[in-house]
Amino acid sequence: MDFAFDARTEELRARLLAFMDEHVYPAEQVAHEQRARLSSPWENPPVVEELKAEARRQGLWNLFLPDAEYGAGLTNLQYAPLAEITGRSPQLAPTATNCAAPDTGNMEVLAQFGDERQKKQWLEPLLAGEIRSAFAMTEPDVASSDATNITTHIRREGDEYVITGRKWYISGAMHPDCKIFIVMGKTDPDGPDIRRQQSMVLVPRDTPGVTVKRAMQVFGYEDHYHGGHAEVVFDEARVPVSNLIGEEGGGFAIAQARLGPGRIHHCMRLIGMAERAIELMCRRAVSREAFGKALAQQGVVQNWIADARVAVEQLRLLVLKTAWMMDTVGNRGAHTEIQAIKIATPRTVVGILDRAIQLHGAGGVSQDFPLAELYAGARTLMLADGPDEVHQRSLARREIKKYL
Template identity: 60%
Template sequence: MDFAYSPRTQELRDAVSAFMDQHVYPNEARYGTELEANTQAGKRWTPLPVIEELKPKARAAGLWNLFLPESELGAGLLNQEYAPLAEIMGRVPWASEVFNCSAPDTGNMEVLVRYGSAEHKERWLKPLLAGEIRSGFAMTEPAVASSDATNIEARIERVTGTGGDEYVINGRKWWTSGAGDPRCKVLIFMGKTDPDAPRHSQQSMVLVPMDAPGVKVMRALSVMGYDDAPHGHMEIDFQNVRVPASNILLGEGRGFEIAQGRLGPGRIHHCMRLIGLAERSLELMCKRASSRIAFGKTLAQQGVTQERIAEARCMIEQARLLTLKAAWMMDVAGNKTAKAEIAMIKVVAPNMACQVIDWAMQVYGAAGMSQDFPLASYYAGARTLRFADGPDEVHRNAIAKVELGKYRV
């Protein structure tokens, strides 16, 4: 395994870093101001001008759709090549959207590239790649433990209607990220087409336009007090929603197959963004510790602070190397071979980020809990990913099974 950055990766790292320095970091305060202004005006779910102004600049700089591998539609980077770019973008939670590299659009675009028909690509993929619309992924349900996706109860039933063959969709989904944005025009919906089929062949994925009759956004869910406007995590009710049979992705019973193809790269993206967030938090921690005085000396001179800074550096480096290893294995051997490493990074990266951010908050004292600094929102986002990427317990169970399998008689 060679983790040295290729010349192309290094060139893109330099370009993304320069763009962040020139355009993103200087606009962090503006982002907050615009969001607050929208809130006061009753337009909390309106896209922010600062992001829309920066998108053309990123595209003009050739820093657009960098996430998309194995395709002439993006940069064509391997997972290992894209990972360090995702880390840089992750230093500011909203930065990925500027480069058209934000979830859940990245995973949805990969699904459409790999499994979509020519019609799907023309109607949905093309405007997504252009950053003209956004999308959502509707899988988790409030009524069942969705960490076991075979529990999903939503139905996708094929019928013959006046317009020909259709699917009728019924179910309640929540944590549908991105569905709060008025630019969200399509959802990838996972439900059961055949409850009597083998356990992992019951589920299918289908494209559902947000404006289809019967699609009703019930509410925005808050994440430890944050609603992540204008992105949002919505609870959505689907009542007798009809879509053409051609909206099915890959075919009935192929939902888990699509999910495996979608979730591997997406987890690399999430983990590397978290590593970037942890790096930013450590940076904030060190600067604060060097400038604040307590009990006659700076916080940086306190032994406990030095110990935490050192431990944070160790943890970040370990998480980065493990994530890069997982990315490398996915590139050379495929997602299935890398399943243990993918599961490991899903546990390691968010837990590491939560700990580093927590230590940074301690250095900031009460200020670290307030809106004056970004650490509290960083923590909420990192803690959420211990569920959004699947519960730690599920991943640890998968890792243990792989490990025990080595000694099976």
């Protein structure tokens, strides 16, 4: 077996690692200080725009898109180690390289299912990093872990769709540059096939009847860099029928196509978060002393660090295998592996971050280190893109089916 990355991946890894060292890590504190002086907490600090310009100049832009017409044309296996690197600074690096959710998934949807007008109007400015977007699926009044529960109504009146519903945790919606929502709702709520009741439509943020009511916190964080997570109300919001993505009844299938790559991208970045945690653990362990010797000489600390290294190496191999399968047999063929990494990666990384926080003592829960915010992000991914239990249920059924 050959575990080496190909030449293009190695070249991009070297450039991206240098970009992180020379530009991203030094910008973390700068961004924090600049944000405190902004008139709106949702604006990008000036240093973020500088990072985006530099990443684009270096060709580290839209790395996530496998379609060479729109992105870097990388396979999942080639992109995996690059996404891992950006995960080491998840607040800055994905945005700097135009590889941040939810824009990545929305660009994939538009590239795969959008018509030429939709691509011209919305995909092109997203690819250029000129605007941001949001994906409106989750609802507060139903168990959104089952997408067939979605209650937002999309009814057709002549040449228009009329959207009525309430969404929340709509990532990116608070950002002032968010110009477009991809909204999932039911066009045929009484249809016999529950997976053909839903459709997706493009709804400009400034459409009358669209109200961004408030920012939702995540463990007390507002996640400014990703444009927040908003509660959004659609009250008889009207858009042209031409804003339909794909076909009526195709919303569920589009959502599944969108979420497959999204899940593995999250897992790739989570491994980078774990690597950042291990680095911080080691630096802390060799710089602090307790009970007459360095923390690095304490047996329990050594165990934490060793266990973290073993876990990360296991996760990385599973994620790379999944990426390879997605490239070779498609997302459907890699269904079990995608679910496996979605279950294993967040919970394992949460454990590593928990130990890193413990090792840092009071500093671990403070704003002086990134660990608390990384923990909040990793723990949230045990819910986002389908909670663990949904993936466990589906994966177990698939395993049991072999014996029936």
